[in-house]
Amino acid sequence: MTSSPVLRVDNLVVEYLTDGYSVRPLDGFSMDAFAGELVALLGPSGSGKTTLLSVLSGMVPASSGTVTMGDIDVLGLQGRELEAFRRTTIGIVFQGFNLLPSLTARENVAAPLLLAGCGRGEAFRRADELLDEVGILDRAGHRPQNLSGGQQQRVAVARGLIGNPELLIADEPTANLDLISAEAVVGLLRRLRDSGRTIVISTHDARLLPAADRIVDMSPAHEMPDKAAAVVELTPGQVLFHQSDASDFVYEIEHGTLAVVRELANGGEEILTTLEPGNYVGELGPLLGFPRSATVRATTAARLQPLTINEFKTRRDSEMKATHGSHPR
Ligand SMILES: Nc1ncnc2c1ncn2[C@@H]1O[C@H](COP(=O)(O)OP(=O)(O)O)[C@@H](O)[C@H]1O
Ligand SMILES: [Mg+2]
Numbered sequence: 001m002t003s004s005p006v007l008r009v010d011n012l013v014v015e016y017l018t019d020g021y022s023v024r025p026l027d028g029f030s031m032d033a034f035a036g037e038l039v040a041l042l043g044p045s046g047s048g049k050t051t052l053l054s055v056l057s058g059m060v061p062a063s064s065g066t067v068t069m070g071d072i073d074v075l076g077l078q079g080r081e082l083e084a085f086r087r088t089t090i091g092i093v094f095q096g097f098n099l100l101p102s103l104t105a106r107e108n109v110a111a112p113l114l115l116a117g118c119g120r121g122e123a124f125r126r127a128d129e130l131l132d133e134v135g136i137l138d139r140a141g142h143r144p145q146n147l148s149g150g151q152q153q154r155v156a157v158a159r160g161l162i163g164n165p166e167l168l169i170a171d172e173p174t175a176n177l178d179l180i181s182a183e184a185v186v187g188l189l190r191r192l193r194d195s196g197r198t199i200v201i202s203t204h205d206a207r208l209l210p211a212a213d214r215i216v217d218m219s220p221a222h223e224m225p226d227k228a229a230a231v232v233e234l235t236p237g238q239v240l241f242h243q244s245d246a247s248d249f250v251y252e253i254e255h256g257t258l259a260v261v262r263e264l265a266n267g268g269e270e271i272l273t274t275l276e277p278g279n280y281v282g283e284l285g286p287l288l289g290f291p292r293s294a295t296v297r298a299t300t301a302a303r304l305q306p307l308t309i310n311e312f313k314t315r316r317d318s319e320m321k322a323t324h325g326s327h328p329r
Contacts, residue, residue, distance in 0.1 A: 006033055008067070010067075011028050011064070013027055013028060016051075031216045035196060037213045038193045038199045038212050040214070041201065041216050042218060043218030043219045044204055045204065048218055049218060050171055053092075053169050058086060058090075070166070089163075090169065091161050092160055093156045093159075099144040101144050102143070104142060105142055105151075106124055106127045106141065111159070126162065131158050134158045134188055136154050149177050149181055150180070150182075153173060153181070157188060166198060167198045167199075168198070170199070171202050172203055172204070175203075179207070186208055187211075190211055225248050225249065226308055227308065231303060231304065235298065236298055241295065243292055243293065247286045249282065250281070250282055250311075250312040251282050253279050253302065253303075255301075256301050257298070258274070258281055259275075259297050260272045260273045261296070262293075263294075274299065280312065281296055
């Protein structure tokens with residue numbers, strides 16, 4: 001493709017501060033999306049999908065990096081410009097439909113236009129057009145409780161399209177839908193992108209992937225090594241890994257002691273625990289596919305054996321068998 005991307009995300013970093021410590025679900029994340037593409041953000045729960053979609057729609061601020069749509073600097077938008085961007089440039093389909101239960105399908109779809117001061121006649125005419133486009137005009141007068149999950153999702157998609165956006169983003173659009181409804185929603189998203197719109201969806205549902213034009217893997221697990229590495233020697237005070245680094249190995253401590261330290265947002269730190277020979281360190285990140293949740297530092301000279309996650313699991317399983325075997329019941 002020779003055209004320039006509709007959406008360009010470059011080196012995005014998002015950091016949340018909770019209870020004094022920081023989580024960095026996006027750390028140097030980059031992606032592009034072109035006109036007429038259906039892009040799937042694929043990753044397990046916690047990999048930053050909702051965070052990314054919230055940044056794209058200007059609802060969550062970024063710590064650094066750039067997001068551009070056409071010639072709009074999304075992270076720089078404020079006030080009225082930001083409102084206008086959300087109303088007309090981007091359409092959002094929130095996770096779990098997010099429809100107002102007291103409003104009919106038509107009223108839910110028309111709501112953003114009514115809120116923006118559009119007359120009822122015009123807003124309902126436009127809502128009906130979109131309900132027709134998503135294939136449920138015959139349900140326009142129904143409230144959400146009288147619609148199936150798949151039908152509610154179509155209403156939510158129609159509402160996302162009400163400002164005629166260039167880019168439609170949908171957070172887990174097939175979550176909680178049975179296979180038939182999920183396929184219908186995917187079919188709808190493909191038709192929408194055929195008409196030149198760019199669609200970005202998040203999912204951990206592999207059923208959706210064949211329909212995507214581009215898959216952006218947000219899973220941190222794919223970087224994990226599958227080959228053993230040489231023994232690591234640390235001098236006192238030397239850091240093994242830092243909090244929010246990508247996780248790779250689990251380490252078995254052969255010699256020396258290590259401190260597990262949480263870095264606080266105010267620049268301070270809190271020592272969580274101290275580990276000795278025979279302990280493992282750093283197993284949580286690789287097991288769950290998450291970044292390191294703490295920093296680990298040698299407090300004495302130390303020697304560590306790196307284990308791949310599979311080596312670690314095999315070893316743990318045989319240790320558990322050995323432990324249970326020695327306690328006959
Ligand atoms: N508002 C928030 N405050 C603090 N931490 C958050 C917030 N939102 C998300 N997180 C954390 O950021 C990480 C990514 O979350 P999220 O973007 O919801 O991932 P996903 O949608 O892929 O499941 C998780 O560790 C989550 O706990
Ligand atoms: Mg999410």
